[in-house]
């Protein structure tokens with residue numbers, strides 16, 4: 001079976017056929033770096049990572065680009081509120097984003113693009129749209145996209161402009177709004193007093209880009225004018241992705257993206273998790289409650305990316321237990337790694353080929369563990385093979401026997417400090433053990449040492 005994915009453009013499950021048969025171009029709308037990402041945001045990035053890992057597993061080479069939105073309305077508001085420079089604020093939260101990415105074992109993108117490094121490309125694109133008659137200037141030095149000039153406007157969100165005629169007159173300088181409020185949107189925002197130091201002096205005058213043009217410029221610069229997959233959360237469908245399509249296709253005359261894929265929302269008590277709603281948790285909040293970020297990753301797989309899912313700490317705790325059981329089972333399978341079961345691999349691929357059916361793929365692991373007809377070494381090989389897609393880092397799960405003496409000694413010292421209730425010392429020793437790539441788990445029967453992956457470094461370009 002070939003990979004079938006739900007394409008928001010057609011509202012259908014379609015067979016995936018990349019433009020270039022072996023290499024996939026993929027763009028993910030990345031974080032707006034004015035605050036910590038919440039775990040709803042992380043659902044979007046884990047979904048993109050699952051998709052990318054499965055494409056690689058299926059034999060494709062993936063060129064993955066993710067943007068870092070480091071200039072936008074909310075950022076400017078925060079720069080003012082915190083009396084910081086744009087660079088200071090955004091670099092801090094970019095660093096925090098990468099820490100979260102590593103804690104969740106998300107594969108780094110091939111390229112991270114900062115919006116502020118692409119102002120020239122954005123200006124060029126806007127001028128092209130102006131020259132072609134799709135954009136117009138206003139007295140305040142802004143440039144707007146005329147949605148009435150684009151016959152295809154609404155094709156992603158599935159509406160006709162004529163149905164929204166009453167609202168579709170006028171202009172919006174805001175970057176976020178509902179589709180009922182579809183109006184001409186800002187490509188370039190002329191300098192206002194509120195922008196403070198955040199502006200660029202360009203051929204378009206003094207000002208800053210609109211949010212939507214940022215992603216069009218960065219994606220096309222790195223993946224070409226037409227590419228395969230664009231991902232984001234469903235709230236990105238309108239206006240962000242609708243506007244990205246409008247700008248890009250009107251500027252190039254070509255089809256922008258073949259497959260748009262959107263993850264559904266993470267909810268809390270039935271309401272979308274959002275910073276503005278104040279109902280959000282960060283990864284740090286989960287860690288403080290004793291949840292391993294990888295257990296959260298496993299929990300995300302228990303529902304399909306395309307369905308809404310309700311967050312509760314109890315269910316995530318259930319996944320924490322499941323992850324511990326899985327790691328213990330892998331250790332119990334022994335040191336030998338045999339051959340991957342073709343039967344189980346075929347089923348694993350069949351599930352994921354079906355629009356990334358992660359709940360079924362996950363259930364298969366438990367079925368395999370219980371299957372007495374498969375030798376332990378083959379079970380281990382098969383699970384480690386599946387883990388290339390799951391990303392639980394199970395191959396880093398080491399038996400105590402393979403743990404260096406130095407680590408064992410430090411762990412013993414820590415246990416002694418704990419018994420003496422010297423919490424400061426035991427904490428210090430735990431940190432030292434962590435810095436050497438190992439972690440201690442306290443269980444009812446004593447402590448356990450496990451190897452874990454050290455955070456990797458990151459590159460911005």
Ligand code: AMP
Nearest residue numbers: 031032040041043044232233265266273
């Ligand atoms: P933002 O930083 O607000 O641009 O959001 C980053 C990504 O998270 C985007 O792809 C959003 O669509 C996605 N997102 C935001 N809130 C949620 C949520 N509650 N559940 C799932 N994805 C979300």
Ligand code: ZN
Nearest residue numbers: 029030215240
């Ligand atoms: Zn974007």
